[in-house]
Amino acid sequence: MESQQASVKKIALNYGLLLALLSIVLQVISYVLDAHIDRPWWLNVGQLVISVSVLVYGIKLFKTENAGFLTVGQALKTGLAISLVAGIVAIIFNYIFMNFIDPDFVQQTLDFSRQQMIEKYPNMTEEQIEASMSISEKFMSPWIMSAFSLMLTLFFGFIISLVVGMIMKRNPPTQF
Numbered sequence: 001m002e003s004q005q006a007s008v009k010k011i012a013l014n015y016g017l018l019l020a021l022l023s024i025v026l027q028v029i030s031y032v033l034d035a036h037i038d039r040p041w042w043l044n045v046g047q048l049v050i051s052v053s054v055l056v057y058g059i060k061l062f063k064t065e066n067a068g069f070l071t072v073g074q075a076l077k078t079g080l081a082i083s084l085v086a087g088i089v090a091i092i093f094n095y096i097f098m099n100f101i102d103p104d105f106v107q108q109t110l111d112f113s114r115q116q117m118i119e120k121y122p123n124m125t126e127e128q129i130e131a132s133m134s135i136s137e138k139f140m141s142p143w144i145m146s147a148f149s150l151m152l153t154l155f156f157g158f159i160i161s162l163v164v165g166m167i168m169k170r171n172p173p174t175q176f
Contacts, residue, residue, distance in 0.1 A: 006065035008078050015058035016085020022050045023086065024093050031102065037112050055160045058082045059168060069172040072165040079161025080154060087153035091146045098142065106140045 030036040030043050062078045063070035098105050113136055117129055124132075138144070 006062045008062065008074075008081050011058050011062050011065075011078060012081030012085050015054055015061075015082045017089065019051065019054040019082060019086035020089035020093070022054065023047060023090060026050065027093075027097070031097075036102075036105070037108050051156060052160055054086075055079050055082055055157065056164055059161065059164050063168055063170070067172075069170050070165065070168050071171055072162065072169055075165025075168065076158065076161045079157050079164065083153050083157025083161075084150075086157075087150040090153065091149060094145070094149065095142065110136060110140065 026043065026046050027036065030039070035043060059070070059075050059078050062074065066074070102108075110133060114129065114133055117124065117132060139148075
């Protein structure tokens with residue numbers, strides 16, 4: 001008896017767009033509340049809850065559409081595909097955000113970093129601060145930020161999918 005294989009592509013597209021949309025809503029809320037520069041703890045927790053929830057539901061849907069069977073590999077494939085779609089949409093939104101919505105975002109972030117450095121490390125010399133800020137500026141380029149954003153999205157997607165896959169795993173029966 002042949003069972004119809006669940007579509008990773010369809011699930012990844014739908015749940016990846018959902019994850020991106022919910023993440024964008026959270027980012028807009030943080031922007032409206034003027035919390036987008038210092039990123040308070042609740043923002044990180046909110047993003048984690050959104051990511052875990054969407055990945056769990058996406059992987060669960062794959063399992064349901066796959067006759068109730070799920071291997072860890074299928075969970076990883078599904079979760080990473082969802083994360084990839086969400087990461088690409090997030091990169092596009094961040095480009096729009098940093099270039100049109102809040103073009104001063106990078107400079108504000110660098111100023112905030114400088115202030116934090118001065119407060120946390122009062123013994124740092126001006127040369128040390130300038131050297132640190134120079135490195136920070138290089139990491140704030142759009143390409144590097146996009147690459148790190150995508151890598152982090154895929155890394156957390158991998159970890160979450162691995163855990164979810166191990167919990168929800170149900171291997172299909174072997175056929176002789």
